Amino acid sequence: MFPHPWDEKMSQGWGTHSDSVCQVEKIRSQNRDLHSTDEDLSVARTRGTQIVHYANVLDVPTSIPMLRIPFEEVQSRLAEVLRELGFSGACAKLCARLFAETTCDGVYSHGVNRFARFSAMVRNGSVDPVAEPRVVARFGAIERWDGQAGPGNLNAYAAMAGAIALSRVHGIGCVAMAHTNHWMRGGTYGWQAAKAGVIGMCWTNTMPNVPPWGGAEPAIGNNPLVMAVPRAKGHVVLDMAMSQFSYGALESYRKRGELLPVDGGFDLEGKLTRDPAAIEKSQRLLPVGFWKGSGLAVVLDMVAAMTSLGNATWAIASDPLRETGLSQVFVAMNPGALGDEARMEMIADEVVASLHHSRPADEGKTVRYPGENTLRLREENLRMGLPIDEGVWAEISAM
DSSP states (O other): OOOOTTTTTGGGSOOOGGGTTTHHHHHHHTTTOGGGSGGGGOOOOOOSEEEEEEOSTTOOEEEEEEEEEOHHHHHHHHHHHHHHTTOOHHHHHHHHHHHHHHHHTTOGGGTGGGHHHHHHHHHTTSSOTTOOOEEEEEETTEEEEEOTTOOHHHHHHHHHHHHHHHHHHHSEEEEEEEEEEOOSOTHHHHHHHHHTTSEEEEEEOOSSOBOOTTOSSOOBOOOOEEEEEOOTTOOEEEEEOSBSSOHHHHHHHHHHTOOOSSOOEEOTTSOEEOOHHHHHHHTOBOBTTTHHHHHHHHHHHHHHHHHHTOOOGGGSOSOGGGOEEEEEEEEEEOGGGGSOHHHHHHHHHHHHHHHHTSOOSSTTOOOOOTTHHHHHHHHHHHHHOEEEOHHHHHHHHTO
């Protein structure tokens, strides 16, 4: 049973900082998080290792020099910086863990690499390190929250915990949150739901950073969408933006001096290109599915803003360091409440088996389900240490 962290406080919103947002840190430990146990943190203390990792879903190998730093060491340093920025001890620990886990799972653009920007947003006032979300309305299985410009990943983690708790009572739960900040890796909250044994779905709007189909300038967000299915043999977690590549991914490719594996946007002349720097300059990302992804981004934005009574994309500042006041939706479904969980598990396994048995396009490779590669990277990075760019770690160490 995943307990509601705010059972007795909901009628009054939230309690104190120590017993609200960061209560999820205690709850997390009850849900067998991989990163919380000593035996899972047997990572090598190596430095300056030349590693090969797979930077994208197409498995294009990238050989770059990286430090290999133990998970606990990374989390500890990030938490130390966060406490200096005004976070409470418990919230600093949870926020740092979420950043470290993102890198551990191979989403390097939104993990430790994003920490300096996050810190800058705390310093410029866009992120309030002591703010906590509060419930402003509820009806049955749906609640509306105000994120109060608190840390985006803490707000999102708490909101998904709230949706999960509602699903235990109603079979389904939904939390719509306004006035929050960038949630970093959206997949975090899908994994959170799956680990709790429920189907999870969440999405966020963003500042305008993608041209709508037929448009020449950014007017819609890349509005990441996450869907997660619990499965004993490996959770299935889809985490996708509405653009073919996020700006974080473009930045990663550019810094490595690499082209994108497929066209990712348009250059200043309006031509499709694989050059990440050209796309960053034009700010014309390519929507997934062309007009279909563009349309989906619009609808996700509308639903998030309408249900939370928050900002739509057009009302969000276009400065990445001032991207605040976002609207988000978190949904948890608990079909196990209807019974026959064994049959549901078998269906999930059958779907995965059908993928694994299908003929791959490339000899020697297998067809994977969403999230399958994450499990491999997680194990590798826990064992060997988190791969972190020397410059990034030097900047964090100097904070």
